Amino acid sequence: MAAVxxxxxxxxxxxxxxxxxxxxxxxxxxxxxxxxxxxxSTEMLEEISGxxxxxxxxxxxxxxxxxxxxxxxxxGSRAFCAMKHVGMNVASDALMTLTLTGVIGGLVxxxxxxxxxxxxxxxQDSRFWGRxxxxxxxxxxxxxxxxxMTKAAFDLSEKHQCPVILRLTTRICHVKALVTVxxxxxxxxxxxxxxxxxxxxxxxGAVRRIPLMFEREKTLRAEAEASAFNIAxxxxxxxxxxxxxxxxxxxxxxxxxxxxxxxxxxxxxLPLEKIRAFAAGVDKLVVVEEVEPLVEMELKANGxxxxxxxxxxxxxELAPHVLKPAIARLLGEPMPENLAPxxxxxxxxxxxxxxxxxxxxxxxxxxxxxxxQLKNIxxxxxxGCYTLGAGHPWNALDTTISMGASMGIAMxxxxxxxxxDKNKRILAVIGDSxxxxxxxxxxxxxxxxxxxxxxxxxxxxxVGMTGGQDNPGNGRDIYGDPAPSVDFAKLVESLGVKPERIxxxxxxxxxxxxxxxREEIKVPEVSVIIxxxxxxxxxxxxxxxxxxxxDDKCTGCGNCVExxxxxxxxMRREKAIKPSGKEVELQFVQIETAACTGCGLCxxxxxxxxxxxxxxxxxxxxLKRQ
Amino acid sequence: xxxxxxxxxxxxxxxxxxxxxTEILAEAAIxxxxxxxxxxxxxxAQRGGVVSSHLRFGLKVLSPQITPGTADLLLAFEAAEAxxxxxxLKPGGLVLMNTAKLVPPVVNIGLYDYPNDxxxxxxxxxxxxxxxxxxxxxxxxGDVRLGNTVMLGAASDHLPFPADALLAAIVxxxxxxxxxxxxxxxxxxEAGRAADAAVGHNEKEAx
Numbered sequence: 001m002a003a004v005x006x007x008x009x010x011x012x013x014x015x016x017x018x019x020x021x022x023x024x025x026x027x028x029x030x031x032x033x034x035x036x037x038x039x040x041s042t043e044m045l046e047e048i049s050g051x052x053x054x055x056x057x058x059x060x061x062x063x064x065x066x067x068x069x070x071x072x073x074x075x076g077s078r079a080f081c082a083m084k085h086v087g088m089n090v091a092s093d094a095l096m097t098l099t100l101t102g103v104i105g106g107l108v109x110x111x112x113x114x115x116x117x118x119x120x121x122x123x124q125d126s127r128f129w130g131r132x133x134x135x136x137x138x139x140x141x142x143x144x145x146x147x148x149m150t151k152a153a154f155d156l157s158e159k160h161q162c163p164v165i166l167r168l169t170t171r172i173c174h175v176k177a178l179v180t181v182x183x184x185x186x187x188x189x190x191x192x193x194x195x196x197x198x199x200x201x202x203x204x205g206a207v208r209r210i211p212l213m214f215e216r217e218k219t220l221r222a223e224a225e226a227s228a229f230n231i232a233x234x235x236x237x238x239x240x241x242x243x244x245x246x247x248x249x250x251x252x253x254x255x256x257x258x259x260x261x262x263x264x265x266x267x268x269x270l271p272l273e274k275i276r277a278f279a280a281g282v283d284k285l286v287v288v289e290e291v292e293p294l295v296e297m298e299l300k301a302n303g304x305x306x307x308x309x310x311x312x313x314x315x316x317e318l319a320p321h322v323l324k325p326a327i328a329r330l331l332g333e334p335m336p337e338n339l340a341p342x343x344x345x346x347x348x349x350x351x352x353x354x355x356x357x358x359x360x361x362x363x364x365x366x367x368x369x370x371x372x373q374l375k376n377i378x379x380x381x382x383x384g385c386y387t388l389g390a391g392h393p394w395n396a397l398d399t400t401i402s403m404g405a406s407m408g409i410a411m412x413x414x415x416x417x418x419x420x421d422k423n424k425r426i427l428a429v430i431g432d433s434x435x436x437x438x439x440x441x442x443x444x445x446x447x448x449x450x451x452x453x454x455x456x457x458x459x460x461x462x463v464g465m466t467g468g469q470d471n472p473g474n475g476r477d478i479y480g481d482p483a484p485s486v487d488f489a490k491l492v493e494s495l496g497v498k499p500e501r502i503x504x505x506x507x508x509x510x511x512x513x514x515x516x517x518r519e520e521i522k523v524p525e526v527s528v529i530i531x532x533x534x535x536x537x538x539x540x541x542x543x544x545x546x547x548x549x550x551d552d553k554c555t556g557c558g559n560c561v562e563x564x565x566x567x568x569x570x571m572r573r574e575k576a577i578k579p580s581g582k583e584v585e586l587q588f589v590q591i592e593t594a595a596c597t598g599c600g601l602c603x604x605x606x607x608x609x610x611x612x613x614x615x616x617x618x619x620x621x622x623l624k625r626q
Numbered sequence: 627x628x629x630x631x632x633x634x635x636x637x638x639x640x641x642x643x644x645x646x647x648t649e650i651l652a653e654a655a656i657x658x659x660x661x662x663x664x665x666x667x668x669x670x671a672q673r674g675g676v677v678s679s680h681l682r683f684g685l686k687v688l689s690p691q692i693t694p695g696t697a698d699l700l701l702a703f704e705a706a707e708a709x710x711x712x713x714x715l716k717p718g719g720l721v722l723m724n725t726a727k728l729v730p731p732v733v734n735i736g737l738y739d740y741p742n743d744x745x746x747x748x749x750x751x752x753x754x755x756x757x758x759x760x761x762x763x764x765x766x767x768g769d770v771r772l773g774n775t776v777m778l779g780a781a782s783d784h785l786p787f788p789a790d791a792l793l794a795a796i797v798x799x800x801x802x803x804x805x806x807x808x809x810x811x812x813x814x815x816e817a818g819r820a821a822d823a824a825v826g827h828n829e830k831e832a833x
Contacts, residue, residue, distance in 0.1 A: 014649075014652060014653065014656060014662070014664075142663070142690075171665065171690065171691075174665065174666065175663055175664065175665040175690045176649070176652065176662075176663065176664040176665070177662070177663045177664075177687075177690070178656065178661060178662065247689075247690075250688045250689045250690065251688075251689045251691070253688045253689070254688040254689035255689075317691075319689065319691045319693070320689055320691070320693045321693045321694055347713065348694075348710070348713045349709045349710060349712065349713070349741075349747065349751070351706050351707075351709050351710040351741060352706070352730070352732060352733055352737075352738035352739065352740065353732060353738070354639065354674070354675055354676045354730045354732075355675060355730075355732065356640075356673030356674060356675040357673055357674040357675075357730065357731050358673065359673065359674075385673065388673065392731065392732055392735055392737060393731065393735050561734060561735055564731060566674055566730070566731055568734065569729055569734055570734045570735070570736070573736070585736070587736070594770065622726075622761060622765065622770060625727040625729065625740075
């Protein structure tokens with residue numbers, strides 16, 4: 001992304017939370033920003049890389065991104081890193097000791113929780129990290145606050161010499177709202193000052209820093225008590241007073257315009273006295289927090305009577321259509337008229353699901369089509385577009401939990417075989433970026449401990465699922481400038497995989513892929529098959545002329561449908577009796593030629609050669625359905 | 627205390643320009659002095675999933691999410707998506723429906739059926755429907771990607787502000803990014819507006 005002249009101060013811009021944070025990071029004079037892509041956090045670093053006078057990088061994983069930011073902050077520069085919630089699980093090893101050393105330059109860590117699981121493997125509450133690491137947590141409620149709190153977080157971080165967490169959720173990151181922006185301040189790094197007792201965390205050093213951390217927490221609690229980000233808003237209807245934070249605040253305000261609300265912005269450490277005073281002015285205290293009952297538990301532990309998760313869901317967003325009925329029940333009032341169960345006047349219609357699919361011509365299609373043809377295998381999967389291989393029509397993925405886990409899990413599936421899996425072949429499927437993020441160590445484990453796993457590294461030269469970001473494997477950095485790139489074949493060879501067990505295969509050549517896979521799963525040792533075609537969403541991908549189906553030749557065998565390409569459409573179904581007497585359903589297909597990019601995958605399994613290239617000059621079309 | 631906020635829900639499938647269309651609607655609303663919030667859940671929408679984009683604008687907008695049963699207008703870029711989301715409309719609300727059917731792989735492989743008659747099913751739920759083939763109109767103008775501008779044109783006479791403000795937002799956006807496409811988008815806007823007017827007229831005749 002090319003650097004553009006940022007909009008002038010006082011401009012009112014329509015920004016997503018991620019864009020607002022990026023603007024604030026730049027304005028705060030931050031000099032170093034790092035992240036690994038992850039929904040819903042990705043756009044923060046993408047945006048930052050477009051601002052001048054700030055170094056930005058895609059790090060290989062979240063832990064490294066935090067460490068890069070720590071180093072910069074140790075050197076006295078303002079630093080920033082961003083990650084999705086599960087990223088902090090990876091980075092937390094650094095975080096939990098960083099809280100002891102603290103920082104010199106302001107360090108802000110944005111953690112984006114995917115409340116509602118729009119694109120994640122779990123739903124976590126990152127506010128826990130504030131309690132766990134004894135660090136302050138800001139919780140913005142919209143883009144303007146995301147902007148303001150990011151700037152305040154840098155100041156607070158420098159004032160108390162500790163990192164500050166900015167807790168975002170999908171409903172902040174991906175909501176656009178108006179933001180009034182300001183000017184960039186200049187903060188130059190003071191330079192790294194040697195201080196072994198502080199920066200080298202041996203047991204002897206750490207034991208002296210722990211009391212300082214608790215002292216700091218007391219000071220921060222006083223700061224939270226006085227903070228203008230924690231505001232009590234009065235209201236005429238005092239039957240219920242709400243304590244809330246983040247996007248839930250907006251939902252509360254929307255739902256109960258007349259209720260008193262204590263809005264937490266600098267929400268950790270909790271301003272207990274402020275809440276106690278607020279509670280004294282209302283009949284009942286209700287805590288509205290996404291996801292875990294953290295504030296609620298802390299209030300109850302401190303003797304403050306309140307209601308929370310006993311009436312509100314423990315997962316998902318607390319939108320008005322969730323809040324209003326719950327509060328109506330609590331007050332013993334009739335349901336709001338348009339929210340009577342099941343939540344709307346007309347119940348939602350039942351419509352087929354439309355799960356995410358792989359793209360037209362995706363190189364993974366060839367891999368999963370081939371895997372779906374193999375019998376007696378267990379496939380350990382990983383995080384990325386290729387997780388979709390678990391879905392229809394391939395059903396060719398058996399496990400997914402966390403970044404890089406396909407390796408270790410495959411190893412365990414191999415070593416922990418039950419009687420029933422004695423003859424099963426174990427495979428692991430992982431993408432290029434995920435492999436570099438956290439998969440390499442797992443593969444090394446398989447090699448070192450002599451596991452019998454066939455590993456597929458799907459190198460599509462991009463972080464596909466988050467939008468095709470660059471990575472250390474594709475020869476470009478975050479700015480799109482040339483960068484060194486990993487040679488996966490050499491890398492795995494140097495990890496100890498035998499050269500004859502390493503194959504680089506074009507995933508569009510189905511016979512080669514099938515033959516290689518079938519041979520390697522029979523070999524009782526670790527093999528690595530690397531596929532080498534780019535993601536269709538990145539510039540490296542070159543479209544080919546589209547294919548079409550010759551109607552008269554299509555026999556309805558349905559082989560091409562099993563490839564799973566979304567450009568192939570079944571236009572007509574017919575029942576037929578095979579010579580064996582078995583009834584089969586024939587599926588007569590058409591290709592949406594306007595969408596097809598000519599990868600040729602569907603051509604290969606087509607028995608009657610009914611799929612041919614669209615002739616030069618022939619118009620492409622969109623399929624019409626009646 | 628009823629807040630004067632307009633709720634518009636725009637739905638479709640990843641790649642159809644749903645989010646861009648909503649953004650342009652938001653820009654038009656903002657250009658007239660409104661506060662606005664736009665939100666969607668579209669984490670994996672690029673992979674052919676459902677996109678639903680909420681736009682709320684008015685004097686002051688709090689929650690960015692539209693509560694089911696309160697949308698003033700539903701712009702559906704795909705027929706079955708209109709049915710999926712119509713319960714977000716307030717009773718009797720209006721759906722502007724692109725009649726094009728985009729069939730996902732799970733339907734192609736026979737796991738699920740595509741609804742027989744989405745228009746009739748939406749109407750049976752008590753909503754008004756203006757249905758037209760926005761994709762066909764876009765293809766006639768030479769590019770399927772004009773579909774979202776066609777949809778905006780269709781919406782332009784159902785907004786609490788003049789159609790010209792929406793057209794101006796489209797022109798402004800394309801002038802800044804792709805000036806060569808300004809005229810084509812203007813045509814797509816007018817074509818969508820005309821298609822909606824024609825359907826609306828027929829509905830009245832029929833009634």
